[in-house]
Amino acid sequence: MGTAVAAVPTSDDFSRLLKHADSIKTSDHPEFLQLMKRLGGETTRLSPQQQMYLRYLQAWGIGYQGDYETATPLLNAVITESTDATLRFRAGTTLVNMLSIGSHYEEAFAQISQLLDQLPQIADKDARIQTLGVASMLYNDAGQYDLGLNYANQMLRENPVGDGDCKGRFLQVQSLYESGKFSTLDRQSSEAIDACNKKSEFLFANLIRFNVANFDIEHGQSAAAIELLQKNYADVQRIGYPELTSDFDASLAQAYWNEGGIALAKQYAKAAVDGGVKHEFTKSLTNAYALLYLIEKKQGDLDAALSYHEKYMAADKGYLNDVSAKALAYQTVKQQVLAKKLQIDTLNKQNQILTLQQTLAKKAAETSRLYIILLLIVLASIALWTYRVKRSQLRFMKLARRDGLTGIFNRQHFVNEAELQLRYCRKSERQACLVLIDLDHFKVVNDTHGHAVGDRVLKRAVEACQQHLRSTDIFGRLGGEEFGIVLPECTLEQALNRAEQIRVAIATATSGDDDDTPGIPISASFGVATIARSGYELRQLLIHADDGLYLSKREGRNRVSVCYDTQPRQRVAGVATDRA
Incomplete structure (x- = not known):
């Protein structure tokens, strides 16, 4: 690669550089940024297909830094203009991630549903693993942990020694942790971290460590959580992923607070607030504001405590609204898919009825009676399906307002x-x-x-x-x-x-x-x-x-x-x- 960069690049060199940049975009993000800068200066020497590949990677890099509003139209342009079906598919998968982070949940679930329907026709291994990974993460965010675990397991089956080994194991840990099915994280988390370190996927390794640290904090092991987070804090700073940095800061703040380190708890809570993704409400941000409120209240600064409490209430409401919106969007799209399938089935039945009608026209009067009976049965089944879909929609609206365990208001x-x-x-x-x-x-x-x-x-x-x-x-x-x-x-x-x-x-x-x-x-x-x-x-x-x-x-x-x-x-x- 060093020889390729030093010499005057050929078209094949550019292809290798683009592929190499794609392969290291999460494992070695600083080098990825350098390659993007170099390739951006050579745009006029790239073929149209290479230029489109570069535009996709640039859009991905912008989204990685948290600027989703800029990244989204760039991805839409790749989907619209690229002649490469695999690249369009990958851009669509990345767009799902951006839509989800940008709170466009219904669009995200509709898009991922279409991509999963197209998945059997996609042969490219990287594109398949990317789509399965985004689907698993999206369904985990909506609280559909069984679906998330299913797609994570499929990643491991399809690619047990490549990206699927690290990312699939990470998503397995996330699904099991978020669903509360873990009694211990030792074996699963160690295997997942080892797999990600082997692939130099340090971002995913540290996301797993974040889950392990939270598990320790929840089970009264705050000192162990501090040791784990501090040991890898410099690596997280180097990776430069804002959401992960904010997550680490918020967990460190909680752990130090539990251990009585008020000054350090305040320092890391402020860092979590300052380093969070702009206009995005997360659980870490909510926890950081709650801690700052408790700290200022304990230290007697009631004005500051009140200010942080107001921010906590706003962040908590935003986060809970976000969680409810994801769950409701999933159910809405699910119902839309069922309704569309029902519509297709209805059209098929109508075609069958028309065919049957042409046949029955040639038969005797007693046969026409059978046709009427069959027609009534079909119409009754359509009415029944329509009623059931409507009833399900009303039930999901009610569930969005009620606590799932006790049945009272959430x-x-x-x-x-x-x-x-x-x-x-x-x-x-x-x-x-x-x-x-x-x-x-x-x-x-x-x-x-x-x-x-x-x-x-x-x-x-x-x-x-x-x-x-x-x-x-x-x-x-x-x-x-x-x-x-x-x-x-x-x-x-x-x-x-x-x-x-x-x-x-x-x-x-x-x-x-x-x-x-x-x-x-x-x-x-x-x-x-x-x-x-x-x-x-x-x-x-x-x-x-x-x-x-x-x-x-x-x-x-x-x-x-x-x-x-x-x-x-x-x-x-x-x-x-x-x-x-």
């Missing part, structure tokens, strides 16, 4: 409904209160009895809450074991009494010796806020209710608390107390 819908109710209360000058609930020591239940028992405990707790709620109350799951209730037309004293009733109901409902939760004592801590103190803004109500919840946790859990800046008031097992 966080996004809870926030929307709560803000509408508070606006109504403001206009009509009515009272309202917000109650935050957090199950005590719930992680111990999951770790000791498993997630299946933990899920049943959550359901029992929700059922206990619902027994004490009115039809006008707004009840939602905010995340994990945390719940929120908006109580319209309810004074603070009434809210405290209602919260105490729910507290007793949870402790009673989830501590029995039955098959669902055998001998598991569960309690909950409560924080209460009222518009009389916090105003009608949901954000401020959440902050004050969260302060009350924090006070309940700090004072021993299994209690109801309402906390103001200077005069907290606490209710313990039904008895209210005042503390300075």
Whole structure:
């Protein structure tokens, strides 16, 4: 390659340079950029096909740096103008990735569906592996982890010693980690990292390490996560992929916070915010803002804490909207594909009916009766299919607003409904209160009895809450074991009494010796806020209710608390107390 660069390049040299640049674009990105710069200066000496190949690689490189708005029209131009079917296919696959990152999820799922239909006609190994990899990643993002794992396994089957070995194993780890099916990451992650290092695919190796570090953090091994992330931090900086750098920073911030290193946690959380992809909401960005809020609050800078809390709420809402949009886009495109298939089947049936009609015209009257019966059956089947498709669409719209485990409002819908109710209360000058609930020591239940028992405990707790709620109350799951209730037309004293009733109901409902939760004592801590103190803004109500919840946790859990800046008031097992 050095000889080719030094000499006056021929057409074959340019082809080799382009292919070499394509092969190292993730494994040695700095050299890839140098080759792009050199080839960009030789554009007039390239053949039309080589120029199109170069334009594709340039578009890919722009997208790699996070400038998806510029990369997307360049890829569309390659798809429109290239005469190479394989290059058009690869550009389409890269475009799917850009559309997904740019939040055009419905277009992304529609495009990948078309590419997967075309895949049997594609013989180029690299193009096939690229498409399978993008499909696996896209379906993982939409929460379809079984589909993501299926395409990752297909990559390994088709290319067990090439790109499929590294990228397929990476996507296997991602699918299993995101679906929560890992009890340990040791064997799978080590094999995947070794495969990627062998191929010099350091980007994917570090993406796997990021998943391993998060797994360690979630299981109380923050020190091990710090050691792993710091050991590979310089390599991540060298790779220059903004999203990965932000992910590493956010995980380091969380790990240092867990270990009590507040200064380092703040440093890396700010780095995660500053280094994130512009206009993109990610889980890492949300976690970084949440940490900065907790740090400033702990250090007593309430103005900064409030500012970070607002940014956290916006980022969290954006991230949850993004997750819901992906899931809804997947279901929408799936229904569209089914509807299109049904339309094709309907047209085929209509053609069959026309053929049958021509035949039946020549037969006797008794045969025409059979034709009418068959026609009615076909029309009934079409009507039935149409009804089922419509019913499925309505069901998916409902699922987008409900928590999949408990059936109550999810966080996004809870926030929307709560803000509408508070606006109504403001206009009509009515009272309202917000109650935050957090199950005590719930992680111990999951770790000791498993997630299946933990899920049943959550359901029992929700059922206990619902027994004490009115039809006008707004009840939602905010995340994990945390719940929120908006109580319209309810004074603070009434809210405290209602919260105490729910507290007793949870402790009673989830501590029995039955098959669902055998001998598991569960309690909950409560924080209460009222518009009389916090105003009608949901954000401020959440902050004050969260302060009350924090006070309940700090004072021993299994209690109801309402906390103001200077005069907290606490209710313990039904008895209210005042503390300075």
